[in-house]
Amino acid sequence: MKTKPKKIDQFKLVPGRIIAGKYEVIGLLGRGWEGEVYKIREVRTDITRAAKLFYPQRNVNDKTSIFYARKLHRLQPCSMMIQYSSAETLTFSRQPITALISEYIEGIPLSSYIQQQPGKRLAPFPAVHFLYALAKGMEELHQLKEYHGDLHSSNVIVQRVGLNFDLKLLDMFHWYGTAKENIEEDTVKMIRIFHEVLGGQRTYAKHPAVIKSICCGLKRSLILKKFRNASALRAYLESFSWN
Numbered sequence: 001m002k003t004k005p006k007k008i009d010q011f012k013l014v015p016g017r018i019i020a021g022k023y024e025v026i027g028l029l030g031r032g033w034e035g036e037v038y039k040i041r042e043v044r045t046d047i048t049r050a051a052k053l054f055y056p057q058r059n060v061n062d063k064t065s066i067f068y069a070r071k072l073h074r075l076q077p078c079s080m081m082i083q084y085s086s087a088e089t090l091t092f093s094r095q096p097i098t099a100l101i102s103e104y105i106e107g108i109p110l111s112s113y114i115q116q117q118p119g120k121r122l123a124p125f126p127a128v129h130f131l132y133a134l135a136k137g138m139e140e141l142h143q144l145k146e147y148h149g150d151l152h153s154s155n156v157i158v159q160r161v162g163l164n165f166d167l168k169l170l171d172m173f174h175w176y177g178t179a180k181e182n183i184e185e186d187t188v189k190m191i192r193i194f195h196e197v198l199g200g201q202r203t204y205a206k207h208p209a210v211i212k213s214i215c216c217g218l219k220r221s222l223i224l225k226k227f228r229n230a231s232a233l234r235a236y237l238e239s240f241s242w243n
Contacts, residue, residue, distance in 0.1 A: 005056035006095055011036050013053075018043070020088040020099060023051060030154075032171060034058045039104060049085065050104045053097055065098040067174055072102070075146060080137030080169045105168045107159035114153065114197055121199035124211050125242075131194045131214070132237045133165040138186060138230035147182035149173035151189035153196055183229050190233065191215060191223050210242060 010031070017025045019040070026039040026048070035054040042049055054065050065087065072084035085101040114120060122130060134156065141147060148155075150173035160166040175182050195215050198207065204215070214236075216222035227233040 005060060006093060007057045008055050008093060008097075011053055011092060011097075013038055019051070019090045023049070023088075023101070030170075034064060034171075037170075040101075048104045050082070050102050051088075051099045052102070053090075053092075053099045056095060056097060059098055062098055065100055068172065069100055071146070071172060071174075072100075074144070075141060078137070078140040078144070080140070080167055082168060082170065105157050105159070105170070107157040107166075107168060109154045110156040110158055110167075110193070110197070111153040113158045119199065119203075121203060122197045124198065124207060127194060127198050127211075128214075128237065128242075130165045130197060131190065132234065133167055134190055134193070135230045135234040135237060137167055137169070138190060139234050142183050142186070142230045145179045145183075147175075147179065147186050149175050149182055149185070151186055151193065153193055156193065184224055187227050187229055187233060188220050188223050190230070191227070192218060210240065213240075 013019065013025045013028070013036075015025055015027055019025060022043055023040040024043055026041055029037040029039050029050065031037075035052055035058065037050055037052045040049050040051045041047070052068075059065050069084055069087055072081065075081040076083060082105055083103045085103070088099045088101055089096050090099055091097070114122065138148070138151075148169060150171050151169075155170045157168040157170060158165065159168060175185070191214065195204070195218055198204070198211065204212075207215075216226060227236060
C-alpha cells in the first residue's frame with residue numbers, strides 16, 4: 001500500500017543550500033500551485049540553471065513532473081520554450097521531492113515589465129509588436145498540435161526589447177480536453193494578455209478601432225471566429241491595415 005505524500009506548502013530553500021548533492025541554491029524565482037522554482041548553480045560546472053521543485057501532494061507518483069518533462073522535451077524545437085535538462089530527486093522533510101532542472105532564463109515577467117512603462121501600459125503600436133512576437137512563438141507549439149495551457153502575464157518573460165520582443169514562456173498546465181480546445185484557449189488568452197498590456201479596461205475606450213478589432217471585445221466566440229489559432233492571429237497581424 002502506497003503512503004500518501006505529506007503536504008508541503010513551501011520549501012523555503014535558503015541561498016547556499018546544496019540540493020541533489022550537486023546544485024547550490026542561489027534564490028527563489030517564483031512560486032505556484034505545483035511547486036517552487038529556484039535559481040541554482042551546478043557546483044561542478046559553475047553553470048547557472050533553474051530547478052522546479054514539485055510539492056509532493058501535487059505530484060503523486062511523479063505524474064505531474066513526468067508530464068511536464070516529457071512535454072518540455074517534445075517542445076525543444078520551439079523558440080519560446082525553456083530547454084529541459086534532467087530530473088533529480090532530493091530529500092526534504094524526510095521525503096523524496098522531484099526537481100526538474102532546466103536552463104535559466106534571464107529577463108523579467110511581462111507583468112513587471114508593464115509596471116515599469118509610462119502609464120503602466122504599452123502604447124498601441126508596441127503592443128501590436130508584442131502580440132506578434134507572442135503569436136509567432138505560440139504558432140510553433142500549435143503547429144505541433146501542442147498547447148501551453150497557462151498563459152498569463154506572469155508566465156511570459158521579456159528577455160529583450162528592440163525592434164522585436166524576445167520572449168520566453170514559463171510553466172504549462174495540462175487541461176483535460178482535446179488539443180483543439182486547448183489551442184483555442186491559448187488563443188483567447190493571447191488576446192486577453194494583449195488587452196492587459198494596453199492598460200486593460202481603463203484605457204480600452206480610447207484605443208483606435210484597429211486595436212478594438214483585435215480585442216474583439218474580449219468575447220471568446222468572436223475571438224475564435226476571427227483567430228482559430230496562433231497561425232491565424234500571426235497572419236492577421238502581418239496583413240491588417242494600420243489606419
